[in-house]
Amino acid sequence: MVAPDTVRNVIIIGSGPAGYTAGLYTARAMLEPLMFAGYMSGGQLMLTSDIENFPGYPQGIGGPDMMLQLREQAERFGLEVQDKNVESVDLSTRPFAVTVEGEVFHAHALIVCTGAESIWLGAEGEAEQKGRGISTCATCDGAFFRDEEVIVVGGGDSAMEEATFLTRFASKVTLIHRRDVFRASQVMYDRAAAHPKIEIRPFRQVERWLSDEKGLTGAVLSDPRTGETEEIACTGAFIAIGHKPITAFLDGQLKTDEEGYLLHSQHTMTSVEGVFAAGDVVDTRYRQAITAAGMGCQAAIDAERWLEAQHD
Numbered sequence: 001m002v003a004p005d006t007v008r009n010v011i012i013i014g015s016g017p018a019g020y021t022a023g024l025y026t027a028r029a030m031l032e033p034l035m036f037a038g039y040m041s042g043g044q045l046m047l048t049s050d051i052e053n054f055p056g057y058p059q060g061i062g063g064p065d066m067m068l069q070l071r072e073q074a075e076r077f078g079l080e081v082q083d084k085n086v087e088s089v090d091l092s093t094r095p096f097a098v099t100v101e102g103e104v105f106h107a108h109a110l111i112v113c114t115g116a117e118s119i120w121l122g123a124e125g126e127a128e129q130k131g132r133g134i135s136t137c138a139t140c141d142g143a144f145f146r147d148e149e150v151i152v153v154g155g156g157d158s159a160m161e162e163a164t165f166l167t168r169f170a171s172k173v174t175l176i177h178r179r180d181v182f183r184a185s186q187v188m189y190d191r192a193a194a195h196p197k198i199e200i201r202p203f204r205q206v207e208r209w210l211s212d213e214k215g216l217t218g219a220v221l222s223d224p225r226t227g228e229t230e231e232i233a234c235t236g237a238f239i240a241i242g243h244k245p246i247t248a249f250l251d252g253q254l255k256t257d258e259e260g261y262l263l264h265s266q267h268t269m270t271s272v273e274g275v276f277a278a279g280d281v282v283d284t285r286y287r288q289a290i291t292a293a294g295m296g297c298q299a300a301i302d303a304e305r306w307l308e309a310q311h312d
């Protein structure tokens with residue numbers, strides 16, 4: 001165990017596939033990495049049911065199982081993991097300072113792998129019904145809607161995945177999307193579209209949510225082309241309209257694009273020398289477990305080479 005006041009070679013912030021892979025590589029490079037995994041370690045894949053597209057798992061694997069295995073693998077080589085959230089960082093001087101629950105840690109290099117979090121619609125009545133019928137996670141909340149009618153909002157892979165997963169419980173799943181063009185991959189769209197419990201309704205968006213004292217009862221939907229409205233009954237609603245990067249703790253110290261995703265300057269290094277970033281906090285294009293893991297590997301190798309160059 002490294003003494004708490006030691007300046008670490010590298011601190012990894014975040015614990016999805018990018019973070020754990022960065023942890024595995026830096027640990028195997030004898031850099032004695034420390035990871036702050038967050039209170040909900042494992043990232044978004046902890047909320048995913050089956051991962052079928054990560055090579056090496058011919059039968060697929062559950063998201064939480066994969067995250068536990070990645071963690072175990074990195075810990076075997078000496079990754080130290082603390083399940084705590086980073087409150088802030090100071091990148092103005094080196095070594096960098098990382099504040100966690102009021103305690104300050106120092107590191108020569110940082111690897112930011114904090115991922116992204118769900119976006120909410122923000123429709124009228126939503127805030128009151130969060131956790132009382134409206135959710136962004138079918139894996140977490142789907143089982144509460146056994147034999148009930150639910151809706152899913154969105155037209156990407158997440159929406160298709162949520163809708164398909166919800167057929168295990170719900171009597172009917174209505175997937176609404178604001179256009180008739182879907183970002184979802186064909187295979188996932190086809191799977192949802194072919195399911196007898198799923199009805200896909202394009203050109204529909206939520207105007208407001210309807211509820212009574214027990215919780216959600218439905219929604220007023222509108223057609224964005226005409227403004228016409230209709231009511232739909234549902235006791236559950238799952239919003240799957242994408243994600244935003246988790247960067248608030250950086251307080252604007254790293255350059256981002258206009259949506260807040262971190263920008264790389266050289267390879268996986270960010271706008272501050274010695275700070276690297278990998279996974280969904282950077283990636284606006286691929287956003288897959290396998291690409292995040294690959295980028296975590298790249299960031300670890302870049303950090304290792306950069307640290308080595310500091311001694312030259």
Ligand code: NAP
Pocket residue numbers: 052053121153154155156157158159161177178179181182183184205240241242243285286287288
């Ligand atoms: P996404 O592909 O960005 O799709 C977001 C969807 O939400 C789009 O259909 C978008 O509509 C809609 N949307 C956005 N804002 C909206 C609003 N305010 N009101 C109504 N609709 C709104 O996001 P995602 O589905 O979360 O997928 C993100 C990435 O993760 C993708 O690369 C995807 O392939 C990947 N992913 C993969 C899997 C898998 O392979 N198992 C599972 C889940 C996700 P418009 O199209 O009209 O903009």
